[in-house]
Amino acid sequence: MRERRESRFQGGGNLVAMSKVLWISGGRVIDPANNRDESGDVFAVDGRVVSSLSEEQKSAARRIDAGGLVVCPGFVDIHVHLREPGQTHKENIASGTRAAAAGGFTTVVCMPNTEPPADNAGTIQFIKDAIARDAVVNVYPTGCITVGRQGERLAPTGSLKRAGVVAITDDGDCVQNNEIMRRAVEYAKMFDICVMDHCQDAALTEGSVMNEGANSIRFGLGGWPNSAEDIIVSRNVILSSYSGAHIHLQHITSAYAVDIIRRAKQRGIRITAEASPHHISLTDDLLKTYDVNYKMNPPLRTEEDRQALISGLLDGTLDCIATDHAPHTDYEKDREFDYAPFGIIGLETALAVCLQTLVVAGKCDLPFLVSLLTNKPAKVLKLDAGTLSPGAMADITIFDPEREWTANPDDYQSRSVNSPWNGQQLRGKVAQTIVAGEIVWSGESASKMA
Amino acid sequence: MTSTGTWTHKDFISIEDITRDELEILFKLASSFKQTLGRSQKKLPSLRGKTLVNLFMEPSTRTRVSFEIAASRLSADSIFISASASSLVKGETLRDTARNIVALNADLLVMRHSAPGSSLYLSKIIDIPVINAGDGAHAHPTQALLDCFTLRERWGSDFSGKKVTILGDILFSRVARSNIWALQKLGAKVTLVGPSTLVPEYFSAMGVEVSHDLKRALVDTDALMLLRIQHERQTSTHFPSLREYTSMFGLNAMRASWLKPGTIIMHPGPINRGVEIDSKLADSDHSVILEQVTNGIICRMAVLYLCASAVNPVSREEVI
Numbered sequence A: 001m002r003e004r005r006e007s008r009f010q011g012g013g014n015l016v017a018m019s020k021v022l023w024i025s026g027g028r029v030i031d032p033a034n035n036r037d038e039s040g041d042v043f044a045v046d047g048r049v050v051s052s053l054s055e056e057q058k059s060a061a062r063r064i065d066a067g068g069l070v071v072c073p074g075f076v077d078i079h080v081h082l083r084e085p086g087q088t089h090k091e092n093i094a095s096g097t098r099a100a101a102a103g104g105f106t107t108v109v110c111m112p113n114t115e116p117p118a119d120n121a122g123t124i125q126f127i128k129d130a131i132a133r134d135a136v137v138n139v140y141p142t143g144c145i146t147v148g149r150q151g152e153r154l155a156p157t158g159s160l161k162r163a164g165v166v167a168i169t170d171d172g173d174c175v176q177n178n179e180i181m182r183r184a185v186e187y188a189k190m191f192d193i194c195v196m197d198h199c200q201d202a203a204l205t206e207g208s209v210m211n212e213g214a215n216s217i218r219f220g221l222g223g224w225p226n227s228a229e230d231i232i233v234s235r236n237v238i239l240s241s242y243s244g245a246h247i248h249l250q251h252i253t254s255a256y257a258v259d260i261i262r263r264a265k266q267r268g269i270r271i272t273a274e275a276s277p278h279h280i281s282l283t284d285d286l287l288k289t290y291d292v293n294y295k296m297n298p299p300l301r302t303e304e305d306r307q308a309l310i311s312g313l314l315d316g317t318l319d320c321i322a323t324d325h326a327p328h329t330d331y332e333k334d335r336e337f338d339y340a341p342f343g344i345i346g347l348e349t350a351l352a353v354c355l356q357t358l359v360v361a362g363k364c365d366l367p368f369l370v371s372l373l374t375n376k377p378a379k380v381l382k383l384d385a386g387t388l389s390p391g392a393m394a395d396i397t398i399f400d401p402e403r404e405w406t407a408n409p410d411d412y413q414s415r416s417v418n419s420p421w422n423g424q425q426l427r428g429k430v431a432q433t434i435v436a437g438e439i440v441w442s443g444e445s446a447s448k449m450a
Numbered sequence B: 001m002t003s004t005g006t007w008t009h010k011d012f013i014s015i016e017d018i019t020r021d022e023l024e025i026l027f028k029l030a031s032s033f034k035q036t037l038g039r040s041q042k043k044l045p046s047l048r049g050k051t052l053v054n055l056f057m058e059p060s061t062r063t064r065v066s067f068e069i070a071a072s073r074l075s076a077d078s079i080f081i082s083a084s085a086s087s088l089v090k091g092e093t094l095r096d097t098a099r100n101i102v103a104l105n106a107d108l109l110v111m112r113h114s115a116p117g118s119s120l121y122l123s124k125i126i127d128i129p130v131i132n133a134g135d136g137a138h139a140h141p142t143q144a145l146l147d148c149f150t151l152r153e154r155w156g157s158d159f160s161g162k163k164v165t166i167l168g169d170i171l172f173s174r175v176a177r178s179n180i181w182a183l184q185k186l187g188a189k190v191t192l193v194g195p196s197t198l199v200p201e202y203f204s205a206m207g208v209e210v211s212h213d214l215k216r217a218l219v220d221t222d223a224l225m226l227l228r229i230q231h232e233r234q235t236s237t238h239f240p241s242l243r244e245y246t247s248m249f250g251l252n253a254m255r256a257s258w259l260k261p262g263t264i265i266m267h268p269g270p271i272n273r274g275v276e277i278d279s280k281l282a283d284s285d286h287s288v289i290l291e292q293v294t295n296g297i298i299c300r301m302a303v304l305y306l307c308a309s310a311v312n313p314v315s316r317e318e319v320i
C-alpha cells in the first residue's frame, strides 16, 4: 500500500543500518495465513520475506537464532490511541510505537480522537508526517465519521480516504443519531472504506462508570448496562444489512452482543468485530478496590460475558483481538473513581495476557491465538500485513511463550503506566520485533529513534 | 472502664469490612459513652490535643454537626473544610488536598464525598485515620451504626428472628447499603421494598429479599427504615413523580395499620413530610427519628475513639 511504503521509506533514516539479508533460524514458525506451524527458518531480503536464501546470501545474512522461540508475522492491532496530535503528554507516535514494538506489534491502526480530532485531510497529513518521522512500526491512521466527533455532520470521508485513512470511526464516542449513522455507512460504502463503531448508547450510560450488575449495586458505582452495547450492535447490524456497508464493531464486551453478531454473520451481513485482551481476561469483580486501572470504556463485564467473548473468538464471531491501548498519565488517572478517565494501556502486555487467557487456559492452540493477532485483524481492514508469505513485508515477531517477567511500569515504553497488570508476574514475552527486516525491539531495549 | 478489644482498623470505610465482633466492640463503647454522658454536655479527655478535620466535598449539615459534637465530647478540636472553600474547586486533586491536611498536623479525617470509593482511596494515601461520612451511593457506615444501635437498645445484641424492611430509593442510598451489611451481620433478615427501578433485583446478591409489594413487606416487619426520596436529576428517569411515589409507596395511616404493633419506624433524615411519610406518623410513638440523632453522636464518638487508638494506642485509664 502506498501509505505504508511512504511511512517506511520516508522515515528511512533509521533503516539505513539494516542488514539487507536476515536469516531467522531454528524457531517454531507459525504463519496462520499459510497454515504453517513447523520448526524452520524465515528469511528476508531487502525488507521482504523470501522462501530461501542463496549460499551467498546466507553468508552475508544477519542471523538470529530463534531456538526455543516462536517466529510469526508481526502482530497487528487495529485499535490503539497514540494521542498525537494534542495529547502528547499521555503518549505520542514515538512512544506509542515503541510500546507496540515491545509488545510484538509491527502494525497499528490509530484512532482519530486526537486534539484536534482527525476529521480532515490536513490533520491526517500532520499525523502521517509524525509517523514518517517518529514511528518505529507501521501506523495507519483512521479518520472521524463526523465533524469534531460530534455525531451531527458527516466528516469528508472521501478526502480522508484520499489522505490515507484505512477506516473511519468516532471511537471514544458513538454516533447516536441513526439517520447520521445510516448516511455515514452508505456514503463510506461508495469508497469501500470500513466504518468502525464504538457501540454505546449514550442515554443508557449517563453517569455510568462500571458494568451494571450485582457488583455496581454493591460498590455504589454508576452501572453501565450491557443493553447500551447490545442496542447499538443491533442498530449497526440492521444498517449494514440494508446498506451492504462494512461496519466493524469495536471492543465488544456483552454476551448478548456476541449472539447478535453471530446471527448476523450467519445471515451474511458484512459485520466484523474485535475483543480486547482485558475484556477476555478480567471481570467486574476486580472493581472492589476502586482501582482506576480497572476503569475503561466499555467496562469490564461478568464472567458469563467474558466466556461469551472467548467463545466468540473461537468460533469466528469475533474476528480478532485489538488492545484499545488508551494511555492516560498517572496524575490524570489518580483520582476518585468517578472522575478518573476511562482506559488502560495494552500493547506491552497483550501477548502475555492472551497466552494465559486463551492458550494456557486450554481454549485454543498457539497458532489460533497468533491468527487472532496477525492475519485476522489485517483482514478486517484489508491491511498488507499479518503474513510471512514470500514477497510480504518482513514484519516478524519472535517471542518466548514460556518466559516469565514482571510488568514493571518503569520498564514500559509507553509514556503512560495505566495498566491493571502493573507489578504482576506474566508469562510470554517478545524477544525481537522486526519491521521491514529491521530489528526495532530486542528484548530489553527499544530501538531508539534519532 | 472499656476495653478496645481487638479493634485494629485505622480507618472506618464500610460496614462490609467490619466483623460482628468488631460491631460489638463499637456498640459496647457507644453504650458506655451514653451512660457516662447521659444528656449532660460533659466532656471526656480521651482525644485532648487531637485535631479532627471534617472534609465535606458534598454538603451535609446534620452529619457534620454530629461529628463535630462527637469530637468535642472527646475534647478534640475540629476544623471544617467544605468543597467550596477548599482548593479542590481550583483544580487541586483530592490527593494533594488530603496531604495538605495531614501536613497541618490533623489527627483524624472525616470525609463526605459524592464519589463512591473516595474514602477508601484516601485511606490508602494518608496515614491518619479516615472516617467515611458518606461516599456517593456506596456507604455511610456511621449512619448504619447509629440505626443498629437504636434497634439494639430495644432488641438486645442479637437480631436473629427480626425482620427489617427498608423502603424507598435504595439504588442511590448509601444508608441502605450500610444498613444491609450491618443488619445482616447482627442476624436480622432484611427486605428492600420500593419501585422496581429504585430497588433492582441485583440487590438480592447482597443476601436480602427484594420486593415491590408494600403490604407483604410491611405486615411482618419488626422495624421499618424509610429513605428520603428525591426526584432530582439522577432519579428523574426512575419514576414518574413524587406524587406517584407517595400514592404507591408513601407511608400513610392506612398502610401503617398493616404494621404489627410495636414496629419501629426509622428515618435517617432529613424527612420529606408528605412524601415518604405522612407528617403525623413521623411524630408518632412508633418513630425513633429523634433518638437516632442522639445516638448518632455517641456512635461517632466510638468510631473516632477506636480509630484514633488504632494509630496511637490510648491507655485505658483515659477512657471514661
Ligand SMILES: [Zn+2]
Binding pocket: A171, A172, A173, A198, A250, A251, A297, A298, A324
Ligand atoms: Zn472505543
